[in-house]
Amino acid sequence: MSNEKFYITTPIYYPSDKLHIGHAYCTVCADAMARYMRLRGFDVMFLTGTDEHGQKIEDKASAAGVSPKEFVDSIVEGPRGVRDLWKLMNISNDRFIRTTDDYHVAAIQKIFRKMYDNGDIYKGKYVGKYCKPCESFWTESQLVDGKCPDCGREVQDAEEEAYFFRLSKYADRIRDLLENTDFLEPRSRVHEMVNNFIEPGLEDLCVSRTSFTWGIPVDFDPGHVVYVWIDALSNYITALGYMNDKYDDMDKYWPADVHFVGKEIVRFHSIIWPAMLMSLGLPLPKKVYGHGWLLLDGGKMSKSKGNVVDPYLLAERYGVDALRFFLLREFPFGSDGNFSNEALISRINTDLANSLGNLVSRTVSMVIKYFDGRLPESYGGQEPLDQELTGAAGSLRGAYQQQMDSYSFQSALGEIFKVIARANKFIDETEPWRLAKDEANRERLARVMYDLLETIRICTVLLKPFIPDSCQKIFGQIGAGSLTSWDSAGEFGALPADTAVQKGDVIFPRVDMEQELRELEKLTSHQEENNVPPVLPEVSIDDFAKCDIRVCKVLSCENVKKSEKLLKFTLDDGSGVPRQILSGIAKYYKPEELMGKTVAAILNLPARKMMGLDSNGMLLSAVRESGGQEELRLIMLDDSIPAGSRLC
Numbered sequence: 321m322s323n324e325k326f327y328i329t330t331p332i333y334y335p336s337d338k339l340h341i342g343h344a345y346c347t348v349c350a351d352a353m354a355r356y357m358r359l360r361g362f363d364v365m366f367l368t369g370t371d372e373h374g375q376k377i378e379d380k381a382s383a384a385g386v387s388p389k390e391f392v393d394s395i396v397e398g399p400r401g402v403r404d405l406w407k408l409m410n411i412s413n414d415r416f417i418r419t420t421d422d423y424h425v426a427a428i429q430k431i432f433r434k435m436y437d438n439g440d441i442y443k444g445k446y447v448g449k450y451c452k453p454c455e456s457f458w459t460e461s462q463l464v465d466g467k468c469p470d471c472g473r474e475v476q477d478a479e480e481e482a483y484f485f486r487l488s489k490y491a492d493r494i495r496d497l498l499e500n501t502d503f504l505e506p507r508s509r510v511h512e513m514v515n516n517f518i519e520p521g522l523e524d525l526c527v528s529r530t531s532f533t534w535g536i537p538v539d540f541d542p543g544h545v546v547y548v549w550i551d552a553l554s555n556y557i558t559a560l561g562y563m564n565d566k567y568d569d570m571d572k573y574w575p576a577d578v579h580f581v582g583k584e585i586v587r588f589h590s591i592i593w594p595a596m597l598m599s600l601g602l603p604l605p606k607k608v609y610g611h612g613w614l615l616l617d618g619g620k621m622s623k624s625k626g627n628v629v630d631p632y633l634l635a636e637r638y639g640v641d642a643l644r645f646f647l648l649r650e651f652p653f654g655s656d657g658n659f660s661n662e663a664l665i666s667r668i669n670t671d672l673a674n675s676l677g678n679l680v681s682r683t684v685s686m687v688i689k690y691f692d693g694r695l696p697e698s699y700g701g702q703e704p705l706d707q708e709l710t711g712a713a714g715s716l717r718g719a720y721q722q723q724m725d726s727y728s729f730q731s732a733l734g735e736i737f738k739v740i741a742r743a744n745k746f747i748d749e750t751e752p753w754r755l756a757k758d759e760a761n762r763e764r765l766a767r768v769m770y771d772l773l774e775t776i777r778i779c780t781v782l783l784k785p786f787i788p789d790s791c792q793k794i795f796g797q798i799g800a801g802s803l804t805s806w807d808s809a810g811e812f813g814a815l816p817a818d819t820a821v822q823k824g825d826v827i828f829p830r831v832d833m834e835q836e837l838r839e840l841e842k843l844t845s846h847q848e849e850n851n852v853p854p855v856l857p858e859v860s861i862d863d864f865a866k867c868d869i870r871v872c873k874v875l876s877c878e879n880v881k882k883s884e885k886l887l888k889f890t891l892d893d894g895s896g897v898p899r900q901i902l903s904g905i906a907k908y909y910k911p912e913e914l915m916g917k918t919v920a921a922i923l924n925l926p927a928r929k930m931m932g933l934d935s936n937g938m939l940l941s942a943v944r945e946s947g948g949q950e951e952l953r954l955i956m957l958d959d960s961i962p963a964g965s966r967l968c
């Protein structure tokens with residue numbers, strides 16, 4: 321057993337929407353890696369979590385009519401939220417960080433101050449462009465065709481007093497790190513970083529905002545909140561106890577052995593993150609691995625395109641291990657891959673049901689049939705055919721380790737399935753059913769069965785990081801007992817001679833491709849139609865009763881000058897004094913359509929100023945996203961209800 325440590329992280333997910341299969345991809349890969357290192361005897365720390373601040377969340381929460389914290393709570397902790405998804409996918413993370421956790425918030429304030437005190441953060445003026453969906457600042461020269469270089473969307477002008485991080489100071493060290501070490505993999509990503517970001521000259525980075533409040537306040541200048549990427553990247557150290565007392569694992573686990581990240585956030589992890597660590601005087605992570613994307617019909621899966629694939633649906637239908645296996649077996653980790661239901665079902669059928677499942681069930685059935693479930697103690701010697709199989713199984717661990725150590729999950733599985741294919745062929749070649757006809761072949765038959773069971777055992781030990789639950793079932797069926805360790809997979813012949821097997825359920829049922837494709841089609845379109853956000857955490861009836869929601873009549877409605885969004889309403893709320901409310905619904909209604917209508921408004925919200933005008937309350941509307949578009953309708957009530965009536 322080694323006591324060496326291994327610290328692995330996933331990106332922390334942005335809980336602006338429910339996670340999709342693309343998000344599950346990286347976490348499943350990281351989980352396989354963490355389990356593999358544990359199998360090897362390493363002391364593993366596997367961290368994942370959620371990145372919960374920023375303007376996008378603030379906007380989404382306000383559209384949903386809840387506070388940002390309530391909004392993120394519902395997606396992180398709520399039913400079918402982030403935590404539930406990781407539980408479902410059998411993710412074995414040791415720690416889960418939320419950037420709204422108190423210890424993280426306090427640590428970020430200290431980290432910011434430390435970089436300010438050492439002169440790496442200074443106050444200046446930000447003039448540039450901002451991409452709201454990516455929460456990224458860009459200079460004019462970094463834009464591609466005037467648009468965000470990451471996502472290709474429109475950017476907006478931004479100018480304000482802000483704090484800056486002296487990224488430029490670290491340009492040479494970062495270039496050296498990228499070009500002369502194997503810090504960033506795959507290597508193709510190095511050229512991308514150097515050509516696109518280092519060559520044009522690294523500029524200082526704007527690291528605070530004043531235009532919204534949902535972030536961690538700079539404690540010595542509270543109008544500013546810390547730029548969300550400074551907050552998010554630091555999770556990798558705050559979750560170990562850096563600048564906080566919640567944990568005390570920095571010495572033990574830092575630096576990270578590997579950060580797994582999607583390719584679009586490699587820039588943050590391979591340029592900004594090492595520069596921050598240099599500024600803090602901390603060692604750098606050993607590696608950043610930028611994996612590819614799961615594509616759907618050739619494009620990135622994203623909620624705004626309305627083309628996401630729901631991992632719940634697939635895991636519940638085919639089993640968690642089948643889904644995990646597909647993600648790890650089908651796509652090379654460093655490149656993009658196209659997701660399709662056909663590919664998923666075909667993998668389940670060929671590799672799991674036909675190759676592995678069949679090998680296990682045929683072998684176990686034969687041991688039961690020919691030896692009443694228990695092998696004898698003495699066998700005949702090995703023949704060349706046996707040696708071919710046992711040689712392949714005996715050397716599998718080495719080939720597998722080489723692939724796993726370079727994060728080539730697909731190839732590691734490829735090595736295992738070569739041996740499984742060899743074992744299935746071995747059954748056809750040795751024809752145990754013919755051997756069984758003659759008592760004189762009993763020792764030969766026992767040898768064949770033993771070779772098969774032992775091959776299955778070795779393959780199953782090495783499959784544990786990928787399909788852990790199924791492996792336990794296979795171990796149970798082949799009578800592996802406690803012989804499931806890494807050491808036991810290094811040599812052929814560890815299984816005791818008189819091993820006993822047990823018939824069990826079919827581990828990987830075959831899937832009817834045609835029928836399933838039809839079903840999935842139906843289910844997915846049904847899901848799209850019902851694309852409703854999660855239910856928020858409960859509130860008490862007393863809290864609800866504090867909301868004063870009234871029936872109002874629209875006395876007048878007009879556009880607000882210079883605003884594309886706002887309509888100005890004058891309402892009869894039954895009090896006899898006209899009430900003015902501004903509402904951002906100009907995109908959905910023409911003012912004349914709303915004259916005289918009976919609507920609902922919450923009256924006891926704090927007054928707000930918008931475009932210099934007072935707004936005293938909020939009109940209630942129904943909001944829904946469909947195909948990436950937001951649809952909104954005002955709540956209209958029966959005209960016979962008098963103004964001023966309370967809704968309860």
Ligand code: ME8
Binds near residue numbers: 346552555584621
């Ligand atoms: O980027 N295929 O969060 P996020 C593969 N909060 N990976 C995909 C994918 C797809 N179709 N779609 C998304 C963030 N991902 C930040 C991280 S870390 C300090 C902060 C991956 O929820 C994506 O590449 O937008 C990224 O690595 C991860 O999901 C989280 O994305």
